[in-house]
Amino acid sequence: MLLAIDAGNTNVVFAVHDGTEWRGRWRIATRADRTSDEYAVWLLTLMQHSGLKPSDVTRCVIGTVVPAALYNLRRLCRDWFGTEPLVARSILDWGFEIKVDQxxxxxxxxxxxxxxxxxxxxxxxxxxxxxxxxxxxxxxxxxxxxxxxxxxxxxxxxxxxxxxxxxxxxxxxxxxxxxxxxxxxxxxxxxxxxxxxxxxxxxxxxxxxxxxxxxxxxxxxxxxxxxxxxxxxxxxxxxxxxxxxxxxxxxxxxxxxxxxxxxx
CATH class of the missing domain: 3.30.420.40 (ATPase, nucleotide binding domain)
Incomplete structure (x- = not known):
């Protein structure tokens, strides 16, 4: 399953997709100093309520507009789900041209x-x-x-x-x-x-x-x-x-x- 993490300026949204549908969505207030362990305690509890285990997650992807939050979100993926996350950046294969100056x-x-x-x-x-x-x-x-x-x-x-x-x-x-x-x-x-x-x-x-x-x-x-x-x-x-x-x-x-x- 895929764990998708959308980290915005106000909230961070976590969602799990099983290849067919989204199995759960959860959000928490964005705080740059929130540690990976704090995320894990909160997220794993909610996943358990949805019948999901950490071992169900085989891939992680992060999109963030808050650079300071990226370190701990990466640590969450590495330490608690055993995966190196894909981080959304302009250098990836998007399947389309990005026709802007920068x-x-x-x-x-x-x-x-x-x-x-x-x-x-x-x-x-x-x-x-x-x-x-x-x-x-x-x-x-x-x-x-x-x-x-x-x-x-x-x-x-x-x-x-x-x-x-x-x-x-x-x-x-x-x-x-x-x-x-x-x-x-x-x-x-x-x-x-x-x-x-x-x-x-x-x-x-x-x-x-x-x-x-x-x-x-x-x-x-x-x-x-x-x-x-x-x-x-x-x-x-x-x-x-x-x-x-x-x-x-x-x-x-x-x-x-x-x-x-x-x-x-």
């Missing part, structure tokens, strides 16, 4: 999203990921990665608004009943929700114009994707597993790294 600067999550989106939905398309940052990634008809857009994430914007304005409270995100807020909280919710809907529609329109492809598909992922999709017709499909699928597909395209036990 491919090594592109976040692994963005390339993984592009890989899975093209595999499942074909291009041309835009993948919007509502994560810590809100990213738009553009894939052409052949599956090549063309670049994209990075904007502040929704929760990041809410927190910045609260911290920077003395009288504005910290709010939860939700779809407001009307655009015109009748109090401070509803006015803030309207600004966040409709502001991001407007950003999605505006950026997608500009991408379509630049790419000269009016029929470009729009796929959304991230925890807030279902909520934001309620406010716009631009988002055609929601796929919350797209990054994990990208890890699975990347592992299938690239040979397993040689581990220390294989050299004995």
């Amino acid at each position: 491919p090594q600067e592109v976040g692994a999550d963005r390339l993984l999203n592009a890989l899975a989106a093209h595999h499942h939905y074909r291009g041309p398309l835009v993948v919007i990921d509502f994560g810590t940052a809100t990213t738009f990634d553009v894939v052409d008809e052949e599956g090549s990665y063309l670049g994209g857009v990075i904007a502040p994430g929704i929760n990041l914007s809410i927190e910045a608004l609260h911290r920077a304005a003395a009288r504005l409270p910290r709010i939860g995100i939700g779809r407001p009943q009307s655009a015109i807020g009748r109090n401070t909280v509803s006015a803030m919710q309207s600004g966040i929700f409709w502001g991001y809907v407007g950003m999605v529609e505006g950026i997608v329109a500009r991408i379509r114009e630049e790419a000269e492809t009016p029929k470009i598909k729009v796929i959304a992922t991230g925890g807030l994707a279902p909520l934001l999709a309620e406010g716009t017709t631009q988002i055609e499909r929601i796929d919350l597993d797209i990054t994990l699928e990208g890890l699975r597909l990347l592992a299938s395209r690239n040979p397993a790294p040689i581990s220390a036990k294989d050299l004995l």
Whole structure:
């Protein structure tokens, strides 16, 4: 079985795929100082609840945008699952061209999203990921990665608004009943929700114009994707597993790294 690890700025998601389906998904808050043993105590307990053993895992693949977390995630794979993990990097075989100025600067999550989106939905398309940052990634008809857009994430914007304005409270995100807020909280919710809907529609329109492809598909992922999709017709499909699928597909395209036990 394959253990896929998606380490983002906010959460680390672990998932096990048995070759046919995902057998379990678990997430934990991202902390760069979390040790491999801490990960193991937590993860192995959850795997056991799903009827999985460490020996069931024969391969590991890691995608991370948090370099400081990589060391302990690697140690987890080596010490507790006896495998050398494949780490998602631009130098691997992705099956498509990365047509940007500095491919090594592109976040692994963005390339993984592009890989899975093209595999499942074909291009041309835009993948919007509502994560810590809100990213738009553009894939052409052949599956090549063309670049994209990075904007502040929704929760990041809410927190910045609260911290920077003395009288504005910290709010939860939700779809407001009307655009015109009748109090401070509803006015803030309207600004966040409709502001991001407007950003999605505006950026997608500009991408379509630049790419000269009016029929470009729009796929959304991230925890807030279902909520934001309620406010716009631009988002055609929601796929919350797209990054994990990208890890699975990347592992299938690239040979397993040689581990220390294989050299004995």
